[in-house]
Amino acid sequence: MTRQERTAWGFVLPVLAIILFVFALPTVLALALSVTDYSIYALADWHALRFVGLGNFADLLTTPLFWRALGNTALFALLGVPMAIGTSLAAALLLHDASVRWKPLWRVLLFAPYVTSVVATAVVWRFLLNTRFGLLNRALGWIGVPPIDWLGDPHASIPAILLFVTWKIFGYNMIVFTAALSAVPHDLMEAARLDGASRWTRFRHVTLPAIGPTLLLAAVMSVAGFLQIFAEPYVMTLGGPAQSTTTVLYFMFDEGFKWWNLGQASAVAFILFxxxxxxxxxxxxxxxRYEWL
Structure with a gap:
């Protein structure tokens, strides 16, 4: 190895070691636990630990609550990812416009929710969505809309949490898209404008292909984030009402730390992985396929 290669490995190896310890090792251990009946009894006595093979996975397939949680999680991702990416991209396009004033201020204000505590903001939103004295219902009352039980109605709970999650992660994708838009070649945009292309045509054929890799990154991160929703329903609805906001991660938490069925909880974690x-x-x-990679 050359000196330059040794130097490069010297910088990379500590990071790889951290990744191995923080990510790879827990994944392997979760897989190992998922084929056992590891429970609170095994915590006290390792001799109580038994190998059950694929028994935990088979039990999950016959557990209605697991399928309900899987459906809720899929619904969160199906509705939330387009909503989060669409609103973030729209805001980034607006802030990229040269006519917008105080751009740094708007970016700071819109990015602030992302760096705040999930639990703290979820508690605040729980009061905002309160049926009796929540500000959202008061605002709806001004236009003649009757109060909505946002966190107590199974039909309104998912939209309420989706609204909160979109607001929470909105700023991160917006900043990423803003950076990507700044890198779009100006000469291509100017050439398209001189050729008479409309704003939509320029966005469709110039901007969108240029920010394709960033759009893919935002989609991957957003999908992974929505599939791992836990703190929001835990704080705001406790998985209710009628298990309408119970997600896969919430179900895993209950199995592992409420019922101490750690083997099955590990199976859930591996399925989510x-x-x-x-x-x-x-x-x-x-x-x-679209040459974004």
């Missing part, structure tokens, strides 16, 4: 990995691979293939 496989879901995120599969969707990431699919998104990467789509990115290669």
């Amino acid at each position: 496989l879901m995120i990995l599969a969707l990431t691979v699919v998104q990467a293939r789509i990115g290669r």
Whole structure:
């Protein structure tokens, strides 16, 4: 190895060691626990630990609550990802406009929710969505809309949490898209404008292909984030009402730390890991198809 290669490995190896310890090792341990009946009894006595093979996975397939949680999580991702990316991209396009004043201030204000505590902001939103004295229902009352039980109605709970999550992660994608838009070649935009292309045509054929890799990154991160929703329903609805906001991660938490069925909780974690990995691979293939990678 050359001196330059040794130097490069010297910088890379500590990071790889951290990744191995923080990510790879827990993944392997979760897989190992998922094929056992590891529970609170095994915590006290390792001799109580038994190998059950794929028994935990088979039990999950016959657990209605797991399928309900899986459906809720899929619904969160299906509705939330387009909402989060669409609003963030729209805001980035508005802030990229040269006519907008005080751009740094708007960026700071819109990015601030992302760096605040999830639990703290969820508690605030729980009061904002309160049926009796919440500000949202008061605002709706001014236009003649009756109060909505946002966190107590199964039909309104998912939209309420989606609204909160979109607001929470909105700023991160917006900043990423703003940086990507700044890198779009100005000469291409000017040439399209001189050729008489409309704003939509310029966005469709110039801007969108240029920010394709960033759009793919935002999609991958957003899908992984929405599939791992936990703190929001835990703080705001406790998985209710009628289990309408119970997600896969919330179900895993209950199995592991409420019922101390750690083997089955590990099986849930590994299934979620496989879901995120599969969707990431699919998104990467789509990115290669459109030459975004």
